[in-house]
Amino acid sequence: MVNQPSMPINPNDILISFSLALYSQWFYHKPTRCLFDAGEGVATTLGSKVFGIRHVFLSHGHEDHIAGISNLVNIRNLASGERDKPLVIYYPKHDRWINAMLEYIERKQSGLLRYPLYAQPMEVGSEVEIPDAHRPTRVVAFEMRHVRGQLCLGYEIQQERKMPDPATGQNVCRYHPIFLYTGDGSEAVHTPYGRLDLAVFEATFMERDVNLASMESNRHSTLEKTIEWGAGQDVKSLILCHISDRYLLEDVIEAVSVIKQKTGFRGDLYIAHCNDIIPVDTTHSP
Numbered sequence: 563m564v565n566q567p568s569m570p571i572n573p574n575d576i577l578i579s580f581s582l583a584l585y586s587q588w589f590y591h592k593p594t595r596c597l598f599d600a601g602e603g604v605a606t607t608l609g610s611k612v613f614g615i616r617h618v619f620l621s622h623g624h625e626d627h628i629a630g631i632s633n634l635v636n637i638r639n640l641a642s643g644e645r646d647k648p649l650v651i652y653y654p655k656h657d658r659w660i661n662a663m664l665e666y667i668e669r670k671q672s673g674l675l676r677y678p679l680y681a682q683p684m685e686v687g688s689e690v691e692i693p694d695a696h697r698p699t700r701v702v703a704f705e706m707r708h709v710r711g712q713l714c715l716g717y718e719i720q721q722e723r724k725m726p727d728p729a730t731g732q733n734v735c736r737y738h739p740i741f742l743y744t745g746d747g748s749e750a751v752h753t754p755y756g757r758l759d760l761a762v763f764e765a766t767f768m769e770r771d772v773n774l775a776s777m778e779s780n781r782h783s784t785l786e787k788t789i790e791w792g793a794g795q796d797v798k799s800l801i802l803c804h805i806s807d808r809y810l811l812e813d814v815i816e817a818v819s820v821i822k823q824k825t826g827f828r829g830d831l832y833i834a835h836c837n838d839i840i841p842v843d844t845t846h847s848p
């Protein structure tokens with residue numbers, strides 16, 4: 563059945579995260595052992611779970627997205643755990659701040675690392691196979707418009723599924739988007755490949771500060787723009803993240819409920835606030 567509804571995912575079952583604009587952002591996707599961004603506090607929060615991480619995908623070189631990476635590399639080397647498993651850091655090619663951070667790590671850890679550490683630059687459309695997953699799985703990079711002249715990447719995890727071909731009705735194998743992540747930026751330059759299971763999308767500002775969101779030098783999304791995107795893509799579950807601390811959480815929740823009604827978004831909505839992923843219950847909205 564092509565349109566058979568599947569059970570919605572509870573993001574709290576598969577993600578551990580922190581998100582607050584300017585301070586820190588990271589999302590750990592447990593089923594694939596992929597960490598998206600590595601803001602301050604990531605290793606402190608994950609503790610021994612850092613040994614589970616195999617792949618780190620960085621969106622861009624701003625502090626709130628990378629400040630935890632050198633500590634993560636070091637703790638994974640020195641704390642008690644499986645210290646021999648490889649770790650790969652993927653990052654936007656030519657990002658000068660990430661290159662500077664990687665150079666620091668390389669010099670600091672030279673001759674000391676017990677595990678293989680790789681750094682792999684990514685471009686728009688770059689694909690990475692995730693070998694340990696229970697089905698063929700890949701991560702594909704796409705562009706986010708954030709800082710002019712600097713590549714900022716979003717990432718999508720796609721997993722092979724058997725599904726009926728709409729034309730023939732025969733079962734075919736194809737990649738299905740199970741998870742999409744954006745760090746910063748206003749527009750996902752992304753071609754949907756099916757109805758996304760779960761998306762983490764930045765929504766730094768409320769509509770009243772749209773002028774801040776649209777600054778050419780540092781573009782961001784708004785709650786409204788992100789939920790409109792989610793409605794357009796018909797995302798099953800959407801997590802709004804990277805929200806500015808200038809807003810009260812209760813005001814954000816109220817605004818999200820109103821925007822959901824207005825846009826007709828039919829999936830589940832969540833707000834990532836610090837370590838919490840909070841469901842927004844819109845059943846009682848006016």
Ligand SMILES: [Zn+2]
Binds near residue numbers: 622624708746
């Ligand atoms: Zn940024």
